[in-house]
Amino acid sequence: MTIPRILIIAGSDSGGGAGIQADIKTVTMLGGHAMTAITAITAQNTQGVQGIHLIPTEMVLQQIDSVVSDIGVDAVKIGMIGSAETALAVAERLETINAPLVLDPVMVSTSGGALADAAAIEAMHALMDWAFLTTPNLPELEALGGEAALTARGEILLIKGGHRDGPTIVDRLVGLEGEIARWEDERIDSEDTHGTGCTLASAIATGLGEGLDLPEAIARARLFVRAAIGAAPGLGLGHGPLGHQAVDVNALGRVR
Template sequence: MTPRILIIAGSDSGGGAGIQADIKTVTMLGGHAMTAITAITAQNTLGVQAVLPVPTEMVLAQIDSCLSDIGVDAVKIGMIGSAETAHAVADRLEPLDVPIVFDPVMIATSGATLADPATIAAFARLMRIASVTTPNLPELAALGGEEAMRAHGCHLLVKGGHGAGRIVIDRLIAPGGAEVRRLEGKRIETDSTHGTGCTLASALATGLAAGMPVGAAFDQAVRFVRLSLLSAPGLGQGHGPMGQGLIGAGVTAFAALLGED
């Protein structure tokens, strides 16, 4: 059966990140993407011009609509919109017995703030129900580092794109703190990096929804991001969108590329 992935995240009008990047990623990896939109943003490659949170009741209504009819095999959480929505979403998802991937979105690639202090404080609820949390290095530091994250009992996928040097190191850490997987790759020099975190988390969720072990899903997700960076169409005047939908003609073409770095 086609893996069903529920994406709870914000909308990016420029199509580079958020729900738009998530849908492209899930579709390319052979999944069915469903959405519960938490915020509407006016943004492009240069930055975020406006943000309008969706009322919590409407976010929950979208979730309930998908779950009651189509069902779900994995959930991906991105931009959450507000502390109220974070707590309500945690309450709704806690009874589910499916993998949950949480991308703790705080700041956009352009530098715009996408979560206020109250919302960031509420992330603890989401991390407690998550199977995997996927912070980049600044987000990991803001959340207290690896030691603090162990208390939440989820796997940690530490994204290395914000690190220094020519080599990017992505790491998968088990709930007990042991590193169980790492992938190292030459840094891809490009300005088309908008949506990397969204893409990685959605690719991971799609792999888990398909029944992959977390290590294999991690490998697929990191490689999919790298292929998307290499396939970027070069749009916009700032941090451009990646090329998730331009990798190949479909899942078969993508599968042939999986072994390439």
């Protein structure tokens, strides 16, 4: 049996709900091997972000080089990048990694804490040039320039519709030729949504790493996220973590 090797480049969430912690849980539950290059350490819980300590760019690159040179990579997921310097350096390093990249352009946490400054957001375009898929929510899409501008650059986007009001959530896969696919589901009435974006992107990357095509990887990832919201353990006083460990992955579709 070949296990998909997923490299996660992202920040750490001390509360365990989002970031590297959510990524590792997701990849593990879906049968992959999670490797990490941590870009930042946050003091964070279900109510907000109290502090951020960025990891030096050279150390981020060292982590990447270490796992790539020994273990190898079948897919990459990038979340919180931390700084413009790190974003540009990681983008350059991606030239040496032949694996699909899923970019979750993390700018603000579910609880409202800012996780990227203006320079880092601008530098994210360099990472998008290497991304197989970018997964912005609606505020992130606007900050990055909008659907028309991004698809004109050749970007493939999974535009997440959770920030739009209404009882139905619509996620759209779009590219240069317009809409490729869409998924519609009833909104789940829950405050326990901390880490949904991280979880979705990591689940997609795991699917791509094991050989699923993009729509199939997205479809399974969405099912995983919805099941994890439904299984949330109800921890914390704010936006609680998902219940990754309680998901029956065998009910989601093809899992190696």
